Amino acid sequence: MNARTHRGIREAIRARIVAGEWQLGELIPGEVEFAEEYACSRTTVNRALQALAEEGMVERKRKGGTRVRPLPLPQAQLRIPLLREQVEDAGGAYRCEVVDRRIARAPDAIAERLDTGEAKAAYLETLHLADERPFAFETRWINLAAVPQFAEADLGELSANEWLVRTVPFTRGEVALSAATAEGRIADLLGTEEGAALFTMDRTTWLDDHPVTTMRLHYPPGYRLEFAI
Known part of the structure; x- marks a missing residue:
């Protein structure tokens, strides 16, 4: 997946969170830093972070940055059999x-x-x-x-x-x-x-x-x- 698209960046950041690069509740880099790292626009990073926030993986606060959600929201995983x-x-x-x-x-x-x-x-x-x-x-x-x-x-x-x-x-x-x-x-x-x-x-x-x-x-x-x- 292209790491310069918002989907690619979303998955890259997700993988880093799962790998433990940032602890629960820890502030992660901002849009400017990620934009420089992934050579893309801040808008692209914003879309990626917003998607992760909607999934409950991170929480975003205005002027407070983005943090790994300290208590991830419980999610039921439903497998529908054939x-x-x-x-x-x-x-x-x-x-x-x-x-x-x-x-x-x-x-x-x-x-x-x-x-x-x-x-x-x-x-x-x-x-x-x-x-x-x-x-x-x-x-x-x-x-x-x-x-x-x-x-x-x-x-x-x-x-x-x-x-x-x-x-x-x-x-x-x-x-x-x-x-x-x-x-x-x-x-x-x-x-x-x-x-x-x-x-x-x-x-x-x-x-x-x-x-x-x-x-x-x-x-x-x-x-x-x-x-x-």
């Missing part, structure tokens, strides 16, 4: 069916989320099965500017999720959990009654500053999500 893993770990046989696959312009909210503008994106609907019974229904948009090879990807027995995990590492993600009401088509696909409460997960992942994919998973009634923190 659907195949969830099914097989429960002793079931996993299979997935592509219900719909096309290239199209994403709805405005999705286009804004993926930063695709007027460009087209890949759209995919997948039904995930456990022992041939509906386990989850997935809708997904993929930013082809970030993953152009997906347009011709041969998914075969792989779900889009597995293909993306193997092909494009992501650096961060956002997850939202909610309840939704089963409506006509989704209720039919999941084999449940209309109006039933569905466990729903929305997830978006990025590679550095580039959105890769955003998706929604609907699980039928009775699904239970378990994870460690």
Whole structure:
């Protein structure tokens, strides 16, 4: 990663903090010093330090400089297993069916989320099965500017999720959990009654500053999500 970009400088400073170059609560060099060291502008350094502050790694005070946060904010690390893993770990046989696959312009909210503008994106609907019974229904948009090879990807027995995990590492993600009401088509696909409460997960992942994919998973009634923190 280029150390003169704000992302490169952010990661370089992060690595130095993790290595213990500065102790908890210790004042680190200012923007001028870092700008000279990394041969970049103060604005670039400011963006890097602000990103670290938003992550809770450092704290910044006006006229007080930037310090390594003395008591780092606790952060829960959530690992979402692949659907195949969830099914097989429960002793079931996993299979997935592509219900719909096309290239199209994403709805405005999705286009804004993926930063695709007027460009087209890949759209995919997948039904995930456990022992041939509906386990989850997935809708997904993929930013082809970030993953152009997906347009011709041969998914075969792989779900889009597995293909993306193997092909494009992501650096961060956002997850939202909610309840939704089963409506006509989704209720039919999941084999449940209309109006039933569905466990729903929305997830978006990025590679550095580039959105890769955003998706929604609907699980039928009775699904239970378990994870460690």
